[in-house]
Amino acid sequence: MRNLTESNITEATLARFADTPDPRLRQVMSALIRHLHGFIRELEPTEEEWFEAIQFLTDIGQSCSDVRQEAILWSDTMGASILVEAINHRRPEGASESTVLGPFYRQGAPEFEHSGDISGDTEGDSVLLRGQVLNLWGEPLAGACLDVWQTAPNGLYEVQDETQPEFNLRGRFYTDERGNFELRTVAPVSYPIPTDGPVGKLLNATAVHPYRPAHIHFIVSAQGYQPLVTQLFTEGDEYLQSDAVFGVKDSLVVEYRPSTGNERYRVDHDFVLVPQTRGDQS
Numbered sequence: 001m002r003n004l005t006e007s008n009i010t011e012a013t014l015a016r017f018a019d020t021p022d023p024r025l026r027q028v029m030s031a032l033i034r035h036l037h038g039f040i041r042e043l044e045p046t047e048e049e050w051f052e053a054i055q056f057l058t059d060i061g062q063s064c065s066d067v068r069q070e071a072i073l074w075s076d077t078m079g080a081s082i083l084v085e086a087i088n089h090r091r092p093e094g095a096s097e098s099t100v101l102g103p104f105y106r107q108g109a110p111e112f113e114h115s116g117d118i119s120g121d122t123e124g125d126s127v128l129l130r131g132q133v134l135n136l137w138g139e140p141l142a143g144a145c146l147d148v149w150q151t152a153p154n155g156l157y158e159v160q161d162e163t164q165p166e167f168n169l170r171g172r173f174y175t176d177e178r179g180n181f182e183l184r185t186v187a188p189v190s191y192p193i194p195t196d197g198p199v200g201k202l203l204n205a206t207a208v209h210p211y212r213p214a215h216i217h218f219i220v221s222a223q224g225y226q227p228l229v230t231q232l233f234t235e236g237d238e239y240l241q242s243d244a245v246f247g248v249k250d251s252l253v254v255e256y257r258p259s260t261g262n263e264r265y266r267v268d269h270d271f272v273l274v275p276q277t278r279g280d281q282s
Contacts, residue, residue: 149217228274
């Protein structure tokens with residue numbers, strides 16, 4: 001087709017990619033073209049507006065680094081990350097709910113002994129967090145790994161703050177033979193996502209606040225079970241109803257109760273994992 005017009009360009013573009021060998025990629029390209037062209041037809045952007053959109057996507061890519069993922073941040077603030085997460089993790093009743101990974105996860109966090117403290121010399125309200133890792137039938141999972149990370153009381157992850165030690169407030173813990181885990185840290189705080197990049201400029205332009213409620217991140221894994229990417233949020237936080245990345249779920253909100261030990265607070269929470277294969281759930 002060589003006489004391309006506003007009315008036939010979508011058909012022509014779909015035909016161009018119709019012979020894509022991989023069926024899934026062919027499906028992806030078809031949906032992308034149809035929705036992208038529909039978006040353009042609905043908005044009828046000027047050429048200047050379209051170039052501004054292209055520049056925004058360029059700025060997102062150029063803002064990414066080894067310790068910052070602006071593209072994930074954009075996906076999070078658009079509600080896209082949590083939608084993809086929900087579609088891919090439709091869990092059976094009784095299983096712990098998952099939520100977004102976030103842009104500041106790091107592999108290789110140090111291992112800690114049972115009841116170890118990931119806060120180091122970080123000042124803040126001390127917290128004892130304990131519970132069990134179980135399967136759907138309530139059986140404890142020994143040797144399950146909990147990969148944990150959070151911000152410091154200044155609202156920054158250690159990769160954002162050169163004053164914090166390497167891997168500060170990050171650690172890996174393993175459950176004992178009864179599936180129990182116990183770790184010490186400091187109470188998390190609500191904080192703004194990075195606003196010095198293109199995503200921050202977009203939120204400012206749309207009058208959307210950048211704050212996340214206080215939370216601690218977890219990846220909980222055990223042999224033979226699906227890894228659980230989740231967070232525990234602080235009851236009473238003012239941003240629970242308006243999390244900038246839409247990550248809050250009621251089952252993940254926990255209370256910080258006064259501790260009877262040396263810590264100021266105690267949090268009790270169990271994680272329930274799903275078997276790796278569907279057949280294992282029968």
